[in-house]
Amino acid sequence: MSAISRRKMITRGLAAAAGLSGLAVAERIADRYGLVPPDHGGIYGPGETLTYAAQRLLTRHSLAREFSRSQISNPPFAIETAPPSDHFKRLQADRFKDWRLAIEGLVVQPASLSLDDVKRFPVRRQITEIACEEGWSYVAEWVGTPLVDVLRAAGIMPQARYVVYFSIEASWWESVDMADALHPQTLLAYAMNGADLPVAFGGPLRLRVPRQLGYKSVKYINRLAVTDSLERFGKGLGSASPEGGYAWYAGI
């Protein structure tokens, strides 16, 4: 009787140990292949990691749906943002002539680009849908420079794992992994529906990430940082969203 229960206990202990070390190994491997999101801690960490890992394995190279011109929403809907700062208003009064996009971090040649510099890169036009986590959506044509072209021109260092991007408005920043940063549809968008990108929609420069929900498409971009780790940014959760209770990865 006691022998059986001892044997049972040993087997169970071994099984538990194997399970735990299995989990540890799985986490190592997942981390190595970029399958663990920066907000993987806490009670929602396991679900978030499963979502991010599964979607990354499934969607590394997939293209967001593109639509026909007849499907463009008219009018599009601009969600309200906080009133612009005085700094922004001064740049706007000058028609954004002095707007600069800084590119820094793990690049061979850090740069500071004007809007005209950005527009000299290859142009991509795409009609995609932007969907808010709240539930609403619209389709529009965005025109801009693929982020990958700007990054390649600056020279991405091999250890790069994420691109962090900042709005000119304080405490508004996000980041994406290299799969999204180098994705051909990730645009530094400066025009929309045949005109300059309106301020309400993020003009003069918005990062459009069409494979993720709207909150990853940060408005008024003025700084990009290429990095191997998100720990040095904010609280180390990857972006301002997890600091406000929202998931870093917004592919669902």
Place this chain on the structure above:
Amino acid sequence: MAETTWSVDRSTAVATGTDAPRHAALVRVTHWLTTVCFFALLVSGLEIVVSHPRFYWGETGNVLTPALFSFPIPSSRATVPTGYGYVLPDQNGWSRYLHFEAAWVLVLTGVLYVIWGVLSGHFRKDLLPDASDRPVQAFSRALARHLRFARPVAADAWSYNLVQRLAYILVIFVLFPLVIWTGLAMSPAFVSAVPSTVTILGGRQSARTLHFLVSVSLVAFLLVHVAMVWFAGFGTRVMAMITGTPAPTRGPE
């Protein structure tokens, strides 16, 4: 006459059922895991609806486009015209985290249950209607019994009747797969890999509306399910789903 055959059938089930538990351990565990996940999904899903209580059909929809239907409730977003002079606090952050975590547990539980259900013969024995029950008359008779709230026969404590079997088949093989599908159809990353997930449904907003309507159907099932359990003897039936044995009496009295 047919009624007699039916009772005889069931008493055989009673006789063979007394040795095994009423519900297998795997059914019991997956039942309660699903229950917990369902409530987490329901609460977090409703919180997300509150941030935009308008539903649309087609690809796109927002406050500038006409709604298919909407709910006259206050919203957690100032951009939604609700007619209320106040905005509810934003709960979407944790709601979305919880929604997807619960969805993972639910899907994994469901996969385990379906694999076991096929291998153990649970679906064939316990859910597929008996051959004698398949004709339309048998179904209408069982449904009539159900609607009359006829007291369940003792055999019902040991096996599912026809209406139960059909309801469970509908929930397990139609409504749950549909709610998962329509949920995935709202994921911009998932549909980039498998666009037909959303195009078959007629667009992103159609998927969202269907996701809501299927969830409403699941809640309707839950209400009827709990009412039926209550009617049949709440304590006994709930204990049977926890311990496996309907207490205190076994089989026909």
